[in-house]
Amino acid sequence: MAKRSHALPDRPRLRRFGRSNALESASTPDVAVFDMSLPTFSRPRRRGIYILPNLFTTAALFCGYFAIVQAMNGRYEAAAIAIFVAMVFDGLDGRIARLTGTQSEFGAQYDSLSDMVCFGAAPALVVYEWALINLGKVGWIVSFVYCAGAALRLARFNTNIDIVDKRFFQGLPSPAAAALIAGTVWLSIDNELTSPDDMAWLRWVACLVTFFAGISMVSNVPYWSGKSINLRKSVPFIVVIALVLAFALGAFYPPGTFFGLFVAYALSGYLYAGWRWRRQRQAALAAREQAESFAPEPDARAAGIADADTSPEDGGISEEDEASEKEDEDDRASESGEPDGGEEDPSEDGDTGASAPEDDDPHPEDFPDEDALLSRK
Numbered sequence: 001m002a003k004r005s006h007a008l009p010d011r012p013r014l015r016r017f018g019r020s021n022a023l024e025s026a027s028t029p030d031v032a033v034f035d036m037s038l039p040t041f042s043r044p045r046r047r048g049i050y051i052l053p054n055l056f057t058t059a060a061l062f063c064g065y066f067a068i069v070q071a072m073n074g075r076y077e078a079a080a081i082a083i084f085v086a087m088v089f090d091g092l093d094g095r096i097a098r099l100t101g102t103q104s105e106f107g108a109q110y111d112s113l114s115d116m117v118c119f120g121a122a123p124a125l126v127v128y129e130w131a132l133i134n135l136g137k138v139g140w141i142v143s144f145v146y147c148a149g150a151a152l153r154l155a156r157f158n159t160n161i162d163i164v165d166k167r168f169f170q171g172l173p174s175p176a177a178a179a180l181i182a183g184t185v186w187l188s189i190d191n192e193l194t195s196p197d198d199m200a201w202l203r204w205v206a207c208l209v210t211f212f213a214g215i216s217m218v219s220n221v222p223y224w225s226g227k228s229i230n231l232r233k234s235v236p237f238i239v240v241i242a243l244v245l246a247f248a249l250g251a252f253y254p255p256g257t258f259f260g261l262f263v264a265y266a267l268s269g270y271l272y273a274g275w276r277w278r279r280q281r282q283a284a285l286a287a288r289e290q291a292e293s294f295a296p297e298p299d300a301r302a303a304g305i306a307d308a309d310t311s312p313e314d315g316g317i318s319e320e321d322e323a324s325e326k327e328d329e330d331d332r333a334s335e336s337g338e339p340d341g342g343e344e345d346p347s348e349d350g351d352t353g354a355s356a357p358e359d360d361d362p363h364p365e366d367f368p369d370e371d372a373l374l375s376r377k
Helices: 051-072 076-100 105-130 137-159 174-190 196-217 237-252 254-293 300-310 319-336 370-376
Strands: 168-170 222-224
Touching (some): 051 105, 076 174, 105 174, 105 196, 137 168, 137 196, 174 196, 174 254
Antiparallel strands (some): 168 222
């Protein structure tokens, strides 16, 4: 007989040494394994920001805040100039970020908030303190319309940045709208239009300009963005001359030059929208005419038969159809060599049964000579 084994079954053993004190067993898989090791904590990685593009954004924000302070102190010309300087810094931060590869989500959000202060709140406050304050409720309502339009314009730009065409802006950009207001203030003060009589009509001009700028920012009018310009690409020599003349004109009379430039840009969007709408309408009309020209025309003869069936008074065949059938019979008769009078009489040829065979090529001797006939007479 085989000896019985009195060995006890394998039991879970407690590990005394090791990183983890756990119960483990190879023969009993149902035993739960508990990890008693201490958790390890990793320090969160700090995310830095790029200093170069954000430095220009901070400079633009400073200019916008400086414009607000100067407007509160009554120095409107300095406030308008500060808005134009903020435009320069705002245009440089994006270009520098793209050229140096330092784009970030933080920079995009920071730039949007800076634009709201520089080109939304600052121009609205400057124009209100300068001219709209004497219009009462109309003045501050128009100023608020501009400020709200700038906020909506920036919010729509951030949400549709990956959808719209990169070559065009959707609505008037907020820097250009701010330049319209700042240019109006700067140009008026430079021409010394500060008397009460001048301000009586000038405040309404400022009101219209502010309202136009605020509505244009939230419109769907396309404006050229200038992002298609490649600074690394060579240009013709005439372009360099044009840039030199533009800088010279700007240095000669900055208020009029900048104001005229941005007025032309604000109107260019509406002109381009009208031109594009006219082209689309002409294309639609041309496509409609082309579709109508390729449409199958109804059969004139079938239409005539249908008319004859519906109108029994005509006798079934119209006069035009009879005339066309008669012309067809005459053509067939002339081609076969028969006279226009009709069929030949078979008795003339001496045949009483059948008619003489038609000769397709009659000989000249079959016909009498004209001279012989005249001599007989």
